[in-house]
Amino acid sequence: MTRFRSDFLAEAHARGFVHQCTDLEALDALLAAGPVSAYVGYDLTADSLHVGHMISIMLLRLWQRTGNRPVVLFGGGTSKIGDPSGRDESRRLMSEAEIAANKEGIRKPFARLLRFGDGPTDAIEADNADWLDELRYIPLLREVGVHFSVNRMLSMDSVRLRLERDQPLTFLEFNYMILQAYDFRELYRRFGVRLQMGGSDQWGNIVMGADLIRRTDRAECFGLTVPLLATASGAKMGKTAQGAVWLNADRLAPFGYWQFWRNTEDPDVGRFLRLFTELPESEIVRLEALRGAEINEAKIVLATEATALLHGREAAEAARKAASGAGEEGLPSVTIPELSNGLPAFQLVARAFGLASNAEARRQIRGGAVRLNDAPVTDEAQLIGPESLRDGAARLSLGKKQAVLVRAG
Template sequence: MSPSPRSPFLRHLFERGYVHQTTDLDGLDTLFERGPVTAYIGFDATADSLHVGHLVQTMILRSLAAFGHRPIALMGGGTTKVGDPSFRDDARPLLDDAAIEANKQGIQAIMERFLPFGDGPGSAVMLDNDAWLSELRYVPFLRDFGRHFTVNRMLTFDSVRLRLEREQPLTLLEFNYMVMQAYDFLELARRQGCRVQFGGSDQWGNIVNGIELGRRVEGLELFGLTTPLLTTASGAKMGKTAQGAVWLAPHRLPVFDYYQFWRNTEDADVGRFLKLFTELPIDECERLGALQEAEINEAKTVLAFEATKLCHGEDAAHSALASAQAMYARTGDDLSGLPVAEVASDILQRGVAAAELLQLAGLVESKGEARRLIRGGGARLNDSALDDETRLVGAGDLTDGVLKLSLGRKRHILVRPV
């Protein structure tokens, strides 16, 4: 049974499923009861876009602002130069300053769609830990702060222990990451009056280190809250697909594909994802999540539209919805949940053999397998049988900008030129 906090903000987090662990729930509840709280979440600049795996953290920052608190989105311009070793088998590739700066700008553009940056109450703040980490002198830093960390305890944290158990190398650079993140919390407490750090469940050890450092160095009472590791009902990691990460930036993933990702949610996940990734009232999330059989598609459409609206804006969400409905009207079948494969537009302009296109779309592993299926009558193009493996498929076969490939009755994919 979930706790029922007194503060509206924490009650909101528990009701919507955002809470995994807290360092001191009663103290944290009291803090949020007293008035506006400054809290932060860090994002390393390892790519020029966030992905769906960052959405829970982003929604928490958005909720902080909605409840009148002060969210800090901390860009890891400094920690990105080291790389977080948490739950990795190898070191992250080291990026140069230009790449880190470009990634920060890409992440900032996404954050500006979700958060109200400004100077007023509830406005979000964006900072970069490079502002203080790059100014540190190594020996004084070790002397002043390294003495508060024991190697014995650091070896017990999962980010270190699991790497060593798998006999994978852990560099001294990476080993320092948790000290740097702890120092971030201390600096934000000093500079911004920040009292709370949020993060994924894999950040628990780093958050606890920051709380302890603040207590030992400044006598501060700091708090931490982690979110659950999200998996789908079938056990897959949330936001991972066969095509890779589900990115939030349109140059990384087209808006329609983002919409399709949510529209393709497993039935058992719909209610939970509505609570986590939309701002619909709890009662409506539960009503939609309880729909059964064909009616659950209504809930999936609402989830896809609302999630796309938050990330890309209402106009883009309406456009994606209209595209899905147009495909449905054209075929009489609901195609809005089908996967999408992208093929270079010049390939379709000059035409490609049907057998080769099946392989390019990922429906088969080899052209030989594609030829056997076509000869056996098991392949279709736009719901019409493919009876010639050499038949050229081109731009003339597109309808509403896509074409549909099928193997048997259950395997379908939409092909779109890019």
């Protein structure tokens, strides 16, 4: 096993964060010499990040916890183009007002998960609109474009896969990797950033940025990617049958976020405990060794610790208590006193699964995602009361993987 001098790489490697790195040995030596600045970029394509982004946010948190400075880069400029990585079609072009509103939403989880300030290891925010909006096209082509080989750009996955599938790639999108490389160089020049981190689908863009800095500034910078996570069953992390698992509480209530982690597949428990909590390795080893019904203890710990990081300990404990108790199949139990007098189906679904709104619950019912005691719920206004309870509880399902026992008290 590789032995690292730096605390960051030792823990990141042990917890499963490291997928690729341009030069692990040289990065390790740089980190061992003192604090280093690194960034992760987030395009502003929605008003909330989703749980698939948590792996990079947790990596930034670990970066700061091990004595380094994280830089959160918002893509106010690149969001006007759209990243073609991993997509078969172009993104819809957004207005500047939409991008600004999305930025305000996306900032929320960072305020809780990172420490911002003026100290040497305090996190800072940047927005690439600050420099990309000011670029003049011809000077950019002459000063930066000359360092980019079209042959190499065509070989990058973000371009090659789109072309192989005979999907159109606009010239606007083709410029994306040049601008991302420019971002890396600008952050190096402005803040001394030496490392860009991101998902493995960003590897080509990251390498291009490090190469641009080497060519124009004669400096060595680094790239590190995290694995693109899929669950044991092959589902993409952050996506469910009901849509994205949002990080903002106004898009998904803390209880719904807790439930997502509580429904983790058995083989994923240890891996997710390492990536999405800060529990010590000894405790994770104990929890991942549990078998049978006891694995539910580990899932409850995972759900509570992950929720506490994002929404606070109080909200996490409230979610845990709301789901306390287990019945058939080890399902979590939710007590809803109003069930004694009857409750419209959409209100029951919203409360039981912690959905962000009644409108979302109505949409799920209309889409055929809800079942009560294994029977489809088709009328969103259907009154559900004590007559639906069997031995004091009713089994309520949302999609194929989320189910709870609802009780009246």
